[in-house]
Amino acid sequence: MVVVQRRELTFWERMYLPEIVRGLVITFKKMFEPRVTRQYPEQAMPTTAVTRGQPRLTVKDDGNIACVSCGLCEAACPAYAITIDGKETDRFIEREPERFDIDMLRCILCGFCEEACPKEAIFMSNELELANTTREGLVYDMEQLKRSTSTLQPRIDYVRKINDRW
Amino acid sequence: MVDLLFYVAAALCVLCALGVVVSANPVQSVLMLLGSFVGISLIYLLAGFQFLAAIQILVYGGAIMVLFLFVVMLLNQGDPAVLASEQGLLSKAQLAGGLAVAGSALALLLAAVVRTEIPRPIFGYLWPEGGLDPLVGMAQAMFGPYVLAFEGASVLLLTTAVGVMTLAKRQRTKPSVKAAPLSSTTEGSP
Amino acid sequence: MPFLILLIKASLIYGGLLVTAAVMTLAERKISARIQLRIGPNRVGPGGVLQPLADGVKFILKEEITPDGANKGIFRLAPIMAAVPAMLTVAVIPFAGETVIFGLDFGLLSLTDLDIGLLFVLAFSGLSVYGVILGGWASNSKYSLLGGLRASAQMVSYELSLIMTALTVVALSGSMDLREIVEVQNTGNPLAWNCFTPVVGQVGLVLFVIATFAETNRHPFDFAECEPELVGGFHTEYSSMKFALFFLGEYCAMTVMACLTTVLFLGGYSVPFWEDAPWMVELATFMAKTSFFLFLFIWVRWTLPRFRYDQLMNLGWKVFLPIALANLLLAGAFISLT
Missing domain, CATH: 1.20.5 (Single alpha-helices involved in coiled-coils or other helix-helix interfaces)
Structure with a gap:
């Protein structure tokens, strides 16, 4: 049992009005203090390299996709969000994906694909917004997933740093 | 114009008064009574008695009828079907007696109204010179x-x-429960 | 063309009232945001000024729901009963003196000057309780019924203090005509305003303002709505334009009460140190004074917590009414002394 000892109110406090005026003064002062609202779509929260947003595919500086369609991420994905079809290329690296779809409605942003990838081809970007009017529109294909290495650079550096510990 | 307004107000009064008696729903009755008061207030106004009109609305409309409504709402109204069947219990003789009494009262009233000489411009007071009321x-x-x-x-x-x-x-069986003052110690679990 | 002029005056005054109510809904949100260090609505129009318009469109487009088992006729009647009295009362408020617009003589700027203007306002604002109580009853919902009952008990209780305090002013001014009450105070000297009458004026002003809060069901006396306990109180079951009418009625009542406080205690449209000011200055003065009270309504709402119901009733009957009566006596003494 908890006994709460209440303070005896003084005469002026019991008169209501002075205390009410005091409260009004406080709220009036508050009106001129700086406001804390963030105007979200225009002023997005700054993200860091640690932010684990939606997975994106890296495009190397020579314009080719880094992915070799090995299927490791497809296998690692616990939500079965990734679908890959591979094809051959004439380049030194003989394979690249023909189709690389991520169903963003299934994706749980766990980052397993990033960990599984042997070629630094898929990274968790800092992109967090996801909206569409249809379900089909949220199945992103390869073109929608491609990002240049430079945009993903902070995350790439971070992942390398983490992996260096092993 | 004034005559027309008077007839409108009078009709409102009479119809609403009828509604009070006829309507099965008590709340509706109260509303009808309110309408009747508004009609009376209008007639006061036409006769040039603004003050009475306002007081009629303020006191009867604003305060007393609210209390009526209060009581009617709080009362257990019972099953409408049962109430209706109870109303049906009125025998034909009772009905005839009631109608006879009401009819003769109405006839008396009408006779009195017809025989009374009413000065023609009843509402000559409307907007009299030098202020209204x-x-x-x-x-x-x-x-x-x-x-x-x-x-x-x-x-x-x-x-x-x-x-x-x-x-x-009524005889109080239990002492009334007093609200604990704010400054006292309060017990309770966190 | 007196009829035409009357028509223009009526549309001006009622347009003004409705615009004020709309602006108040925006101001309510903006000021509450300020007090809570937020920004408030700022998406519709520059700085969010068109938000009331968007709200209005939304109200019209919403689905109209009548609960099963509601008393249809009374359910429909209640919002009208809530909105109409508040709008009627504005007819007797004097906004300014002799008014000439574009060479057209509008006479005194108010719809009508009744001998019993004050009684008229009080009578019709007393009727607005029907909207609340009938809305609560007809909804066939326990929350609505409780809200309606509480509200009506509260409004009837505080109406007494309101009328008693208004009576003080009537005694001081010797008239129930609102314009005459203003003219008595309009001497060019602001000390002639009723709120500067020693003791009587100040006590009266405070009592009157608090009583108007209770009368219009605003915080800290908003027992009719009381969201945490009663969902939405009497308008829990209302939607779409019916709800909008309740809303409109509340804000119109607030506006009228603010006007009334200005007229009774702050000298209405009288400009300090300028007795025969042109009507524009008078109107601006009146609006400035009224805005202060409107701001006060919002300001208090976002400062104070709600009272407990028994505290409310205690305050009304055991504190307010005796003080109001004593104040009336004091006013009588004051008049006989001067």
């Missing part, structure tokens, strides 16, 4: 020659109120 005159009358009657009426009302309270008050 004989408010000052009314106040002087009320607090001058009629002050005794006025105060007597208020005493009568007060006595009635006290009497009703005494009669209606």
Whole structure:
């Protein structure tokens, strides 16, 4: 049992009005203090390299996709969000994906694909917004997933740093 | 124009008064009574008594009818079907008797109205010269020659109120529960 | 063309009232945001000024729901009963003196000057309780019924204090005509305003303002709505334009009450140190004074917590009414002394 000892109110406090005026003064002062609202779509929260947003595919500086369609991420994905079809290329690296779809409605942003990838081809970007009017529109294909290495650079550096510990 | 307004107000009064008696739903009855009061207030207004009109709305409309409504809402109204069947229990003889009494009263009233000579421009007071309401005159009358009657009426009302309270008050079986003052210690689990 | 002029005056005054109510809904949100260090609505129009318009469109487009088992006729009647009295009362408020617009003589700027203007306002604002109580009853919902009952008990209780305090002013000014009450105070000297009458004026002003809060069901006396306990109180079951009417009625009542406070205690449209000011200055003065009270309504709402119901009733009957009566007596003494 908890006994709460209440303070005896003084005469002026019991008169209501002075205390009410005091409260009004406080709220009036508050009106001129700086406001804390963030105007979200225009002023997005700054993200860091640690932010684990939606997975994106890296495009190397020579314009080719880094992915070799090995299927490791497809296998690692616990939500079965990734679908890959591979094809051959004439380049030194003989394979690249023909189709690389991520169903963003299934994706749980766990980052397993990033960990599984042997070629630094898929990274968790800092992109967090996801909206569409249809379900089909949220199945992103390869073109929608491609990002240049430079945009993903902070995350790439971070992942390398983490992996260096092993 | 004034005549027309009078007939509208009068019709409102009579129809609403009928509605009070006829409607099965008590809340509807109260609303009808309110409509009737508004009609009466309108007639006051047409006769040039603004003050009475406002007081009619303020006191009867704004305060007393609210209390009526209060009581009606709080009362257990019972099953409408049962109420209807009870109303059906009225025998034909009773019905005929009631109608006869009401009819003769109406006839008497009508006869009285017809025989009374009403000065033609009844509502000549509408917007009279030099201000509308004989408010000052009314106040002087009320607090001058009629002050005794006025105060007597208020005493009568007060006595009635006290009497009703005494009669209606039941024997208290339990001491009334007092709200704990704010400053006292309060018990409770966190 | 007196009829035409009357028509223009009526549309001006009622347009003004409705615009004020709309602006109040925006101000309510903006000021509450300020007090809570937020920004408030700022998406519709520059700085969010068109938000009331968007709200109105939304109200019209919403689905109209009548609960099963509601008393249809009364359910429909209640919002009208809530909105109409509040709008009617504005007819007797004097906004300014002799008014000439574009060479057209509008006479005194108010719809009508009744001998019993004050009684008229009080009578019709007393009727607005029907909207609340009937809305609560007809909804066939326990929350609505409780809200309606509480509200009506509260409004009837505080109406007494309101009328008693208004009576003080009537005694001081010797008239129930709102314009005459203003003219008595309009001497060019602000000390002639009723709120500067020693003791009587200040006590009266405070009592009157608090009583108007209770009368219009605003915080800290908003027992009719009381969201945490009663969902939405009497308008729990209302939607779409019916709800909008309740809303409109509340804000119109607030506006009228603010006007009334200005007229009774702050000298209405009288400009300090300028007795025969042109009507524009008078109107601006009146609006400035009224805005202060409107701001006060919002300001208090976002400062104070709600009272407990028994505290409310205690305050009304055991504190307010005796003080109001004593104040009336004091006013009588004051008049006989001067």
